[in-house]
Structure formats: C-alpha cells, structure tokens
Amino acid sequence: MKSTPYIHSANGWTRVPINSIDDLSDGIYGAGLEATQMAKGVVSGSLVFAQKNGITYSSGFISGTVALTGPLSPNQLTVGVGLHFSPGSWIWMNEVTTGVVGVFHAGDEHESRYTPGALYAALTLDADRLEEEAARAELVLDRRALGGTGLHARHLHPRAIAWLRERFERIHSGRQPTEGEDDVGAVMLDAFFDHFGRAPSTSNRCNSRHAHAAIVRRARSYIAEHLATPISLDDIAIAAYASRRTLYRAFAEMLNDTPQSYVRRLRLHRIRHDLATDVERACTIALVANQWGMSELGRMSGWYRELFGERPSETHAHAGNTPTRQSFPQARPAIGASSLAKGA
DSSP states (O other), rough: OOTTTOOOOOOEEEEOOOOSSSGGSSSSTTOOOOOEOOOOOOOEEEEEEEEEETEEEEEEEEOEEEEEEESSSSSSSSOOOOOOOOEEEEETEEETTOEEEEEETOOOEEEEEEEEEEEEEEEEEEEHHHHHHHHHHOOOOOOOHHOOEEOOOOOOOHHHHHHHHHHHHHHHHHHHOOTGGHHHHHHHHHHHHHHHHHOOOOOHHHHHHHHHHHHHHHHHHHHHTTTTTOHHHHHHHHHHHHOOHHHHHHHHHHHHOOHHHOOOOOOOOHHHHHHHHHGGTTOOOOHHHHHTTTTOOOHHHHHHHHHHHOOOOHHHHHHSSSOGGGGGGOOOOOOOOOHHHHTT
C-alpha cells in the first residue's frame, strides 16, 4: 500500500493537486488503488483529505477519464457519494449518476470509471464506530441497515447533494476555508445517518444493549487511564464515542450507575488501597486524596464512610497497627535431630 503522509491537520482539509494518473492511487486516502488512464490527454484535478475523531474524509475532483480498482480499505468501512457524475461514469459496470451512494466493506473490491468533471466524497471508519456515531444521533445504523458492499437503492437527498457539492467545490478550488468549512465532514456524516439510519424500536433491545456495552467498555478504559487527572463528562463521552445522554443511558443500563459516581467510586478505592499500603503509610489522608483528584476532604470522607463503612482515618490507623514483614516473629526452626534430643 502506498504511504500517504500528507494529512497534517486534525480539523482542516489538505489539498493535493492531481498531476498525473499515479496520484489517483489515493483517490480514497491510503487505499493504494490501481489507476488507469482511459483517454488521451493530461489527467488533472485535486484530492482533498481530512481526519477528525477517528474518521477519514476523502474527496476527488477529476478532470479526465480514468478507471480505479482495488479495495478502498483493508480493515474499515467506506461510504461514498457521487456529488457530480457525467454520463459514462460507472461503478461495478453499473452506470451511475449524481447522488448515487455506495457502501464498501473492509477488503471488498471496488471498481469504477469516471468521466471528466467527476466529483465524489467518502468517509472511512470502523463499522462499529459508524453504529456508535449513529447512536449519538439517537438512530440505529448497523450492518443490516447498510447492507453489503454495493450501490444503495436510493440516492442521497438532493438538498444534501447541493450543499455538499458547493462546499467541496470550494475546498477543491483551493480557496481559503470559510467559517464552518471544517464541519463539512460532520454534515456529510449526518446526511448518511439520515439516509441509512432508522429510529430505535423496542424490538431492538439486544442491539441497544450491545452498543451500550461497547460504550461503557471504552468509557471505563479511558477512566482507568486518567483516574489521577481531572476527568470531565465530555472527556468520557468523547472517548466513548457517545453523547452525554447516550453515555448516561449506557451506564444506567450496564452498571446501574452514573459516569460521575463510577469515577468517584474508583477514586475512593484507590484512596483506600493507598491508605492501607505500607508505601503510603507516611502520607497524610489529604495528600493521598489529592493524588486521586479529591481535594475536598470533608466530602471525600463522607463518601468514603458511606461506601466502606469506616472513616479514612480508621483505615489509616488500622494500616499503622498491622505488623510489617520485619516485625513478624521468626518462624520456629523445623523439628530436627537436635530438637528431638531436647524432648521437643
């Protein structure tokens, strides 16, 4: 696969001019496609890319007749839309027109032919991530809704096509981004949600629980790694790929708890462990609590007693009274010939 190191911004768009047919190997960022020139003349145009929140956005404007073949990603899902296709454009030998939507699952072969003036846009991400992003919008978008690799039966809504086409034409022209231009990818994602997604139903309980379990798993991993540093609810939601509302629902269903209460509970356990550990015995309760992000000693003490049934000072005192390894009495010698001789 061809290395494509030129995405350098998490929020903005990177524009790469097409100077030869070889540049189209990255018609989708990092794909390494086989590009074939199908007519005489110079192939030109541009490719633009952006990456944000684990999603890669790609778009191509092609002046020339070209064919592209190969998987769009070896391990991720790609969803694309034709923002402008002239007659003679096709995908998998099916003639396509403006507004066509294609789904390309990981590793599946892609084959297309574009005529001059073709403009397309696509996003590439994990299939599970797409489902989770849809959940943030209170929609269900799973593999069943997407279907297999292929062209979707319906075209994207004309208003969405018009809006996206105007924005991507601006980006491809090389003009300076206008306010909100870095949100083009988010609008495209929302357009696909509207196109494929459906409202949750009561019969979708199992799918909902599966999604909530994934959200809680990611949230817990993030919390465990950052427990000694300030953690906001938004931090957890971003790490879990969920909205605040969905995050609360996931924690309520899977743990019967809230995210904030869960964080507090883990920190209290860390404090208890340190108060009862030889290494931390010389530290004050306030110092131990501060190390785990609890600066209000009075409130911490109340939560601690409610959870463990004793005050932090009692845990600390018990630890101080516990004999260390060096204070244990020496083990009695094994009974041997000398002790037997003494009548032991």
